[in-house]
Amino acid sequence: MDIKELLHNAVMKAARQAIADGAFSADELPEIVLEVPPQKEFGDYATNFALQAARAARTKPRAIADAIVLRLHESWLDKAEIAGPGFINFYLKADWLYQSLAAILADGREYGNTTAGAGKRVQIEFVSANPTGPLHVGHGRGAAVGSALANLLKAAGYEVEREYYINDAGNQIDHLAASVNARYLALLGQPAEFPADGYHGRDIIDTAQRIIDHEGDIYLKMSADERLAAFKELALKEKLAALKEDLQAFNVEFDAWFSERTLHQSGAISETCQLLKDNGSIYEQDGALWLKSTAYGDDKDRVVIRENGVPTYLAADIAYHRNKAERGFGSLINIWGADHHGYICRVKAALAALGYDAAMLEVLVLQMVSLYRDGELVKMSKRTGQSVTLTELIEEVGCDAARFFFIMRSIDSQLDFDLDLAKARSNENPVYYIQYAHARIASIFRQADEAGIDRRWSGCDFRVLAAPPEIDLIKKMGEYPDEISYAALERAPHRVARYVYELAGLFHAFYNQCRIVGVEPELAVARLALVTAVQNTIRHALTILGITAPEKM
Template sequence: MNMKEALAAAIKAAAVKAIAAGTIKEGDLPEVLLEVPPQKEFGDFATNFAMQSARGLKCNPRLVAQAVIDNLDCPYVAKAEIAGPGFINFYLKQNWTAELLASIVAAGADYGNLPARGGEKIQLEYVSANPTGPLHVGHGRGAAVGSSLANLLKAAGYDVTREYYINDAGNQINNLAASVNARYLEELGVDVEFPENGYHGYDIVETAKRIVKIYGDKFLHMDEQERLHEFRTIALKEKLAALKEDLEAFNVTFDVWFSEQTLHDADKIKEACELLTERGYMYEKDGALWLKATAYGDDKDRVVIRDNGVPTYLAADIAYHWNKFSRGFDRVINLWGADHHGYIARMKAAVGALGYDPEQLEVLILQMVSLYRNGELVKMSKRTGQSVTLNELIEEVGTDAARFFFAMRSIDSQLDFDLTLATEKSNENPVYYIQYAHARICSIMRQLAEENVVEAAAADYNLLTDATELELIKKLGEYQEMLELAAKERAVHRVAHYVHDLAGLFHSFYNQCRILGVDPEVQQARIKLVQATRHTIKHALNILGVSAPERM
């Protein structure tokens, strides 16, 4: 039990004791919520428990607060004061930070890895871009947030499977084949009309050039449908390989790559439709098959199979989500772009119609990304005149900066990505600022080794009394609770903000407290403190998929 949990339990116990003594009336007691006050003079922790209890206990909040203080039994509390209408501020004894640091040091590099949670298997699907061209910066945000969220959930003790859904069936793949076909014929001097819904990217031209280089005019005199089939296979394989390569360069990997085409090949869409029909959630109208989405709160029913027998995108998505839950996942989390917001209701309706709780499907919406360079909006790639790709972003700012900048804002807000700031080697660049803190600690440890200073097995943490030392220890102590909350809220930006704040407190400590040339016992305590800080910074950066360099 950490300090916050111990204090919360003591507050609840004090209220129960006061009720038993008749000091306050019996009634329902709320959960004890503790916060770190924004100003140090208001103590180490504060709670509005008395104010929250007042209505249920039918008692004045200040009277409840005084009863809690009078009955409080917590060895770490030096004093407690009532503030305002009934807030309670707690001032802890100095030795609590010593015990806190001792527990963090004992955990070592595992500090931040929370106990495994039994019983809930989570499937997290993210990116899932059509394999018809290179990933753009919007996909990059989804990749950074999705993989960071997977890391966060794993650190918080959840059983997580990371999955990419390959849209390798349907019109987009047919359009890919037709686009490559047109560029191939152009390369061989054949005058051809480019498909109306074709892909105009430079990568399509490069694919066609590679086909000509490898195969020459082998496909030129082939039946067009046969040629399109060949190009579909070649282009899909190439695009998927490039996509995987780009994601790996961005520190993004998946446990499962799930092919949409396998659903069609195994007739799973038909099976899903038959199941929904049997359950009374699918019906025929005007020759088409409709999902009764309104039964689960959608604003209208949705077409699943068109009157010409061609499935809609919803059809494959229904079969895919049926497959997900059939694999035993208790919770399915999808990261979608902002343009998919209107799709949530029908997908939740489909999950309900399949016989699962719609709340088992969780959809996180990522807002748009805008790139800025020197204060000017960047609309197009200088190289291609088309959308800026993830690869180009990585080339300009690096994987670490790109991932951190994508993760440091809540997914609910549009992200203005400052390319200029991301490349600066200054304290204004949050990535540089954090990584420099880690590298600085590594430099300290190298200096100590050069001075033949050996880290002791134990140290007296009560010797750490400087304000910067105490603030750093307290911040370290907040890490695991922050991770738990961030995982619960699916908020990876909390990790980014925390590690930036931690780096700032370390830099303040470094500027205030020497490690070399001080009393040996103080030195050993400070060594333990900086090592704990290094482990925590690295753990947080690992969650964000950002490196922790030892030299800069």
């Protein structure tokens, strides 16, 4: 049991004892929230529990705080003080710090993993870009955040599956085939009219050229329909392979790739629509089938089958989410771009109409990314004149920097990505600053080995670690499991990025003030143990973020 859990239980025990003693009365007690005060003089932890309980108890907060503090008798608690209108500040005895460090070291590289998720099955669907061209920087943010969130949830004890929904049916694939066809004909000197809704990227020309390089002009002998059908399959296969390659280079993997086509081929769409029709959630009007989505909070009803019998995108999405639910996931998390915000309500409405709890679907909305170089907004790729691709971004700043910059801000805020800062090899670059801390610790270990210092800390007396930078590091590491659990609950991997940046800062302060090689043997071993714990924690956090932890820089 960690110190926050001990403290939580102690406060709750004291509150219940105070009620039993008649100090105050309350039918229900609020949740006890413990926070690390912003200033050291306010203690190791603080709570506003007395303020939260005051209304239910009809008692002044300070009276409640007094009653609790009077009944706190814990061996690890040095003192508890009341501040302001009723905050309680807790000052812990030094021994708990050293017990905490020993526990952190005992967990080794697993330190930070928690059981907060209790094995709950979660599916995360992210990126899911149309396989019609290269990924751009907006997709990159979704890829980084989605993969980091999956890692975070796993660390917090959830059972996680990562899925990519392949939009391989519908108009966008027809437009892809038509675009490749037009380029193919043009490259072979044939008359070709480029489709109005075609894709103009350089990659389409490259695809057409590769078809010519491999198979020449054999497709000219086919009818237009046959050629389009062939190009649809060839282009889709190529684009999907390139997309997977780009994601792999960005340290993003998926457990499942779900094809939209299978929903059409298996009859899942028509079967789902029939279910909704049978339970009265779909009606016919003007020859089309409409979902009664207004009955479940949407602002208007939605067409699912058009007058011509062709399913809408919504029909496929309803069948897809029904398929997800039937696979037994307790929670579905979709990461969508800001342009899909209005789509959330209708998908939730469809789940509710199918008899599922709409709350099982969480949609995280990513805000836009703006690239800046030399203080100027970068709108277009230098190479193609189109949107900057994820591959180009990785080539310029590297995978680690790109991932960290995408993750370090909350997804509900627009991200201004400073390309110059991301490339900088200085402490101003946050990912460099963190990785340098990890590499510095590896360098310390090499120096200690060269000096013949025994790094085994078994039986070491950690009480020699009394300097403020040492205490700060132990306290900060003690917060890490709670940070993981809370970040997972809030679906907020940016909290992990912020935490590890702060931990790296405390380590750099320690490094500048506390020598290891050349001090008394007992202190040297204790400090080596301390930085081992720091390195393990940094590595754990960077692994969640999908970023490397270098030994040398």
